[in-house]
Amino acid sequence: MLLFLIGLISGIISGMGIGGGTVLIPALVIFVHPDQHIAQSVNLLFFIPTAIIALIVHIKNKRVNFKISIPVAVFGLVGAYFGSKIAISLPGNSLRKYFGVFLLVLGFYEMIRKDKRNPQKKRVSSN
Amino acid sequence: MVMNNYRFQLGLKKVKSKGLLAKYTKYIIIGIVTGMANGLFGSGGGTIAVPAMVLLLDEEEHIAHATAISIILPLTVVSAYFYISNSYVDWSLTLKVILGGLLGGYLGAKLLNICPSHILRKIFAVFMIAAAVRMIF
Secondary structure: OHHHHHHHHHHHHHHOOOOOHHHHHHHHHHHOOOOHHHHHHHHHHHHHHHHHHHHHHHHHOOOOOHHHHHHHHHHHHHHHHHHHHHHHHOOHHHHHHHHHHHHHHHHHHHHHOOOOOOOOOOOOOOO | OHHHHHHHHHHHHHHHHHHHHHHHHHHHHHHHHHHHHHHHHOOOHHHHHHHHHHHHHOOOHHHHHHHHHHHHHHHHHHHHHHHHHOOOOOHHHHHHHHHHHHHHHHHHHHHHOOOOHHHHHHHHHHHHHHHHHHHHO
């Protein structure tokens, strides 16, 4: 039930386009205490089906700029390979602390960033 | 006249190739940073890629959002593969969270039409910082 609730709340927040993994991962770690790697893998797996659905809608509405996404994704795959390898090689406790630092930076960025006050533009969940 | 025209074209070519190089440098940086965050932290790809595309590539916000999902999806598949193949996976936990998340995602999209997200964003930032501090110490 707790897991369902955490999913529900993270889902609401990511459906509003505010967060995604940045809600789900800390919520899991703080309330359920899994290994940091497991919390991160939950978020990765969670993203795949939701992203596929969102992407179908976006491609239909011609919102995806493939001229950008293809080259960026190719270089991104290199980053993802090294990022995952590093994560796997780290002990859970260290990874949790690094994640905390990353979250702190993103949190401060959210605080200072200017909002365009454009609520009619729908934002679909992103990782 | 002909010479001038030639010089002009040469200059144009230079500007064009320089622009292309700059563009690809940005693609490489955005790709590597987004991919690294996605693999290392299992999240945060969108939080990086969306503002990066808006600020560095002058992309419109809603296009950047949709494009970010198309970039992060393949990265996530690769990252998830490495996590799973190293048995960092708990299927029963994942399934329960996904069930809640699907319902939540639907409700969130509905709620977005009722209450604006810019105030919630700031409240959420406070929670992020609090959670971050808790995770570091």
